Amino acid sequence: MNILHFAWLLGRPAKTRLAPQVLTVSAYALVSAVMLIVLGGAYSFTRFEAEAQGTYLPLAGFAVVLLIVPLMVLGSAAARLSARANDRALSSLRLLGATGSQIRSVAIIQASVTALVGALAGVVLYLACAPLASLISFQGSPIGTAIYLPAWVLAAAVFAVVALSAISAAVGLRKLMITPLAVATRRSVPVPSWIRAAITVGSILVLSLLFTNLSQVAQSIAMVLIVILGGFGLGMLILNLVGPYLVSKVAQSKLKKAQTPQQLLAARMILENPAESWRQVSGVAMASFVAVIGGSGAAMMNATSAQEATNTWYDYLPADILTGVLLTLAITFICVAASSAITQSASTLDSAELYSGLHRLGMDWGTMNAARVKSLMVPALAASIAFAIASTLLVLPLAGMAIIFSPLTVLTVIAAVVLGLVLVRISITVAEPARLLASRE
Amino acid sequence: MLENSFGHPPVLHAQNLYRSFGATTALNGVSLEISLGESLAIMGPSGSGKSTLLHALAGIELPDAGSLALNLPGQPPVNVQELSDKARTKLRRGSFGFVFQSGLLIPELTAEENVAMALMINGVPRAAAIAQADQALIALGLAGMEQRRMGQLSGGQMQRVAIARAQVTGAMVVFADEPTGALDSATGAEVLDTLLDCTVGQGKSLVMVTHDPSVAAQCDRVVKLHDGQLISDSRRGTSVSGGDVR
Numbered sequence: 001m002n003i004l005h006f007a008w009l010l011g012r013p014a015k016t017r018l019a020p021q022v023l024t025v026s027a028y029a030l031v032s033a034v035m036l037i038v039l040g041g042a043y044s045f046t047r048f049e050a051e052a053q054g055t056y057l058p059l060a061g062f063a064v065v066l067l068i069v070p071l072m073v074l075g076s077a078a079a080r081l082s083a084r085a086n087d088r089a090l091s092s093l094r095l096l097g098a099t100g101s102q103i104r105s106v107a108i109i110q111a112s113v114t115a116l117v118g119a120l121a122g123v124v125l126y127l128a129c130a131p132l133a134s135l136i137s138f139q140g141s142p143i144g145t146a147i148y149l150p151a152w153v154l155a156a157a158v159f160a161v162v163a164l165s166a167i168s169a170a171v172g173l174r175k176l177m178i179t180p181l182a183v184a185t186r187r188s189v190p191v192p193s194w195i196r197a198a199i200t201v202g203s204i205l206v207l208s209l210l211f212t213n214l215s216q217v218a219q220s221i222a223m224v225l226i227v228i229l230g231g232f233g234l235g236m237l238i239l240n241l242v243g244p245y246l247v248s249k250v251a252q253s254k255l256k257k258a259q260t261p262q263q264l265l266a267a268r269m270i271l272e273n274p275a276e277s278w279r280q281v282s283g284v285a286m287a288s289f290v291a292v293i294g295g296s297g298a299a300m301m302n303a304t305s306a307q308e309a310t311n312t313w314y315d316y317l318p319a320d321i322l323t324g325v326l327l328t329l330a331i332t333f334i335c336v337a338a339s340s341a342i343t344q345s346a347s348t349l350d351s352a353e354l355y356s357g358l359h360r361l362g363m364d365w366g367t368m369n370a371a372r373v374k375s376l377m378v379p380a381l382a383a384s385i386a387f388a389i390a391s392t393l394l395v396l397p398l399a400g401m402a403i404i405f406s407p408l409t410v411l412t413v414i415a416a417v418v419l420g421l422v423l424v425r426i427s428i429t430v431a432e433p434a435r436l437l438a439s440r441e
Numbered sequence: 442m443l444e445n446s447f448g449h450p451p452v453l454h455a456q457n458l459y460r461s462f463g464a465t466t467a468l469n470g471v472s473l474e475i476s477l478g479e480s481l482a483i484m485g486p487s488g489s490g491k492s493t494l495l496h497a498l499a500g501i502e503l504p505d506a507g508s509l510a511l512n513l514p515g516q517p518p519v520n521v522q523e524l525s526d527k528a529r530t531k532l533r534r535g536s537f538g539f540v541f542q543s544g545l546l547i548p549e550l551t552a553e554e555n556v557a558m559a560l561m562i563n564g565v566p567r568a569a570a571i572a573q574a575d576q577a578l579i580a581l582g583l584a585g586m587e588q589r590r591m592g593q594l595s596g597g598q599m600q601r602v603a604i605a606r607a608q609v610t611g612a613m614v615v616f617a618d619e620p621t622g623a624l625d626s627a628t629g630a631e632v633l634d635t636l637l638d639c640t641v642g643q644g645k646s647l648v649m650v651t652h653d654p655s656v657a658a659q660c661d662r663v664v665k666l667h668d669g670q671l672i673s674d675s676r677r678g679t680s681v682s683g684g685d686v687r
Binding site for chain 1: 499501527530532533534537539547548549561562566567
């Protein structure tokens with residue numbers, strides 16, 4: 001029996017695997033459709049005059065690059081969910097003598113096929129949503145039919161989604177141990193706190209220097225963009241270094257105050273692996289980071305352009321940047337919601353036996369679900385607020401008080417944080433233990 | 442309710458329990474009474490319906506037909522099969538204790554928190570629950586291990602934590618499914634002694650599924666199942682066989 005046959009036997013649609021399979025395919029479809037719409041939007045910029053293209057295309061490229069990270073996270077989560085859904089079968093195969101690399105191949109093939117089905121569904125979804133997306137206006141007129149990408153781009157995008165999912169599946173599977181007896185998550189050794197502290201302090205110093213001397217550092221729009229992109233990258237690095245520490249501190253405080261079973265359980269679930277908790281909510285923190293930078297950028301453009309109309313493409317730039325920021329935020333949220341749904345489902349399946357057992361012992365599903373929801377929403381809320389404040393402080397020397405606290409920036413940030421949290425909360429209902437485990441039994 | 446030969450009124454009275462899964466009949470007209478302070482072992486080959494009977498007696502699963510009456514001291518009688526899923530969940534956490542082979546302890550929690558959780562879901566404040574949990578753990582020889590996580594305890598210690606959790610709520614009936622099945626014989630014997638001390642030793646009932654005749658031999662009574670039917674019911678020194686025993 002070859003690997004493809006194994007993959008088919010374990011991956012073919014079955015009632016017991018239906019919930020995770022539908023979830024994974026839907027997540028890929030959603031992300032593929034969103035990516036195609038963004039590419040369509042970016043592609044439409046090629047009809048602008050050359051000077052405008054010089055500004056619009058790098059910004060669109062930035063938005064596309066932003067999408068790759070959530071897509072990788074999603075691919076990795078999908079591979080782990082797929083392995084979890086088949087954990088007993090994969091373990092049995094190991095017991096029968098299949099090697100670790102054979103099992104990994106089976107899991108990667110399954111993830112790739114799931115991604116392919118999802119990406120193809122995503123193309124259909126993109127074509128269905130394109131008429132709506134074509135109404136979005138840039139340079140004063142709707143995108144129109146320019147949203148429709150050539151067939152070769154669609155094919156390339158499908159290939160890219162499948163390739164990325166296969167790569168991230170391989171990476172994600174390195175964190176799973178598939179033994180003849182069980183599938184378990186491998187713990188990674190945390191980076192020592194002094195290294196985190198050194199990198200964080202260093203990054204903040206570099207960023208402050210960069211932003212306070214921006215006019216000397218960057219003479220052209222392209223240079224400003226490069227500096228801001230670099231700053232954004234460093235900001236992301238700081239987020240990921242400080243995030244787990246912040247999450248564990250919040251959870252420790254919650255643990256001390258916990259009075260109900262769900263509060264106690266939620267705090268302990270976060271403390272069990274703060275890095276994993278952080279990873280699950282880092283998208284929400286990233287969204288508030290993007291909201292502050294993007295919102296203040298848009299407000300800044302708005303303020304400068306209000307004074308001088310040039311009757312050129314430049315007049316549309318502030319409004320278009322705001323549209324771009326809002327679209328980037330919306331896309332980030334969709335990816336975060338899909339990732340949350342999928343990682344929470346994997347986590348519920350991970351603890352399937354424990355949840356079922358605790359229910360037998362008399363713990364109701366509601367208590368278990370409340371603990372699970374709290375274990376995600378507490379860090380999500382903390383991350384959103386903390387990083388909205390942190391990025392405000394970071395952007396302050398760059399944008400100034402008036403811009404940072406302008407209604408446009410403040411509204412963008414508040415809307416981003418609230419919407420992000422609501423979306424995450426809604427998305428994780430798919431992973432309710434009672435619902436997800438019922439389909440498994 | 443009439444007192445049975447054990448000298449106590451039955452706390453559980455199952456009559457004509459039937460349960461099937463597709464074409465397989467797991468319980469086929471099982472009737473059984475369990476008395477207060479009695480230890481009962483359920484034995485039988487794999488697939489004979491032992492765990493299904495335990496789940497039915499504990500209100501985890503409802504039988505397709507038959508009735509189950511619960512008659513706890515100082516509480517009004519309850520017909521378990523008439524309760525909703527939510528009410529049965531509440532009944533299990535308030536009136537029953539459980540010790541399963543896998544322990545079903547929450548890995549994220551410490552030993553004391555695992556035990557305290559049973560009290561907290563019954564509404565006991567955290568500080569009081571932790572204090573009671575610590576007492577229960579100390580009584581079972583786990584002093585100094587209250588703050589340990591499950592990965593830091595041996596199999597026998599984990600089962601003691603599970604026993605502490607089963608008894609800390611004051612449950613009058615404890616259900617155990619192969620509680621020593623994953624332990625070596627010496628540790629298994631110690632855990633069984635602890636379990637008996639904490640249940641029948643304190644006037645509570647113990648209903649235990651086991652494959653092990655030496656474990657069953659320590660119980661007051663042993664019932665045997667075959668193909669979903671109760672084929673024998675013996676007490677220490679006596680034996681009754683037949684379909685509808687009792």
